Amino acid sequence: MTCINGGQQPAVIFMGASQDISQGRFAPAARRAIVLQQTIDETGKRQGQTMIIKNQTQLTQAVMHVMATSGDDPRFQEIMTSLVKHLHAFIKEVKLTEREFQMGVEQIIKMGQQCNDAHNEVVLMAGSLGVSQLVCLINNTDDVDGDTTANLLGPFWRDNTPVTENGASIVRSDTPGEAMFVTGTVTDEAGNPVTDARVDIWHSATNGLYEQQDPGQVEMNLRGMFKTDSKGQFYFRSIKPEGYPIPVEGVAGQLLKRQRRQHFRPAHLHVLINKPGFKTQVTQVYVNDDPRLNNDPQFGVTERLVGNYVRHDEPGPAADVKAPWWKLDYTFVLRKGDAAMPRPPIK
Numbered sequence: 199m200t201c202i203n204g205g206q207q208p209a210v211i212f213m214g215a216s217q218d219i220s221q222g223r224f225a226p227a228a229r230r231a232i233v234l235q236q237t238i239d240e241t242g243k244r245q246g247q248t249m250i251i252k253n254q255t256q257l258t259q260a261v262m263h264v265m266a267t268s269g270d271d272p273r274f275q276e277i278m279t280s281l282v283k284h285l286h287a288f289i290k291e292v293k294l295t296e297r298e299f300q301m302g303v304e305q306i307i308k309m310g311q312q313c314n315d316a317h318n319e320v321v322l323m324a325g326s327l328g329v330s331q332l333v334c335l336i337n338n339t340d341d342v343d344g345d346t347t348a349n350l351l352g353p354f355w356r357d358n359t360p361v362t363e364n365g366a367s368i369v370r371s372d373t374p375g376e377a378m379f380v381t382g383t384v385t386d387e388a389g390n391p392v393t394d395a396r397v398d399i400w401h402s403a404t405n406g407l408y409e410q411q412d413p414g415q416v417e418m419n420l421r422g423m424f425k426t427d428s429k430g431q432f433y434f435r436s437i438k439p440e441g442y443p444i445p446v447e448g449v450a451g452q453l454l455k456r457q458r459r460q461h462f463r464p465a466h467l468h469v470l471i472n473k474p475g476f477k478t479q480v481t482q483v484y485v486n487d488d489p490r491l492n493n494d495p496q497f498g499v500t501e502r503l504v505g506n507y508v509r510h511d512e513p514g515p516a517a518d519v520k521a522p523w524w525k526l527d528y529t530f531v532l533r534k535g536d537a538a539m540p541r542p543p544i545k
């Protein structure tokens with residue numbers, strides 16, 4: 199909780215002003231401010247505080263005080279108070295101009311307008327600023343230097359992925375690419391297998407597009423929902439992912455262009471693992487030979503999540519597999535926790 203001006207001086211000022219207001223000794227603006235203060239005080243919640251703004255410092259204190267004392271949700275109060283504290287500090291640090299403020303407002307409006315059922319510009323921007331990755335690391339590690347097999351959800355997960363048998367292919371329409379066989383193992387933190395877990399898989403085609411972005415792919419191409427077996431494993435066939443450009447037609451793309459940042463994500467496989475009793479894990483396993491591993495515009499690549507995609511040039515495990523083909527084995531570690539599912543960014 200933050201008290202402005204120590205909670206003492208404003209009360210004295212206010213009391214003095216209040217006594218004089220009926221005598222018409224204050225300008226209209228000051229009179230309105232005093233009436234506002236009286237209204238606030240009548241709630242009984244902000245006795246002794248003032249919202250008559252004196253200067254920059256006291257403005258921040260006044261807003262923080264309102265954030266800290268309004269409503270009855272302590273967590274919401276904590277978040278809003280801290281948001282105001284850092285937002286005001288940022289504005290002061292860069293000395294934000296009125297024009298720059300207007301431009302910022304315009305960009306936020308545009309981001310909302312650029313969202314639809316198949317595209318989420320806000321998630322794209324959060325990733326481009328490293329916010330998504332920071333939220334992920336904070337919520338999936340025990341300390342600031344801890345690592346995890348969790349990663350970004352990204353903007354393309356769909357909650358209605360078709361149930362698929364282990365060993366099946368998720369290539370549902372003619373899609374060029376080198377064959378890839380994946381075996382994932384899911385364990386708890388002690389290394390015990392996690393059986394009967396739901397595992398959602400999704401990735402882009404080699405043209406850089408997810409199926410819902412591409413009329414050339416059938417519905418749910420390169421997506422599948424598996425279940426871990428008695429060894430905690432799931433396995434399937436697909437094609438080796440390739441890096442792809444993030445959409446640059448919107449506000450996030452304009453940011454990257456202005457900063458002269460490259461906009462291709464390194465190749466990756468998306469995975470979501472859900473099992474009651476464990477924290478739902480959302481992650482991506484990155485392709486180890488991708489030249490952009492060290493330059494991801496979404497800041498998603500961690501050391502732990504660089505997968506060992508092994509190239510094979512001998513005959514493949516199925517008659518229709520041509521060399522080269524690829525094999526990925528990866529172990530995902532779940533933490534005990536809430537199995538709540540994320541909200542799908544798109545339908």
Ligand SMILES: [Fe+2]
Pocket residue numbers: 352354401402466468
């Ligand atoms: Fe992706």
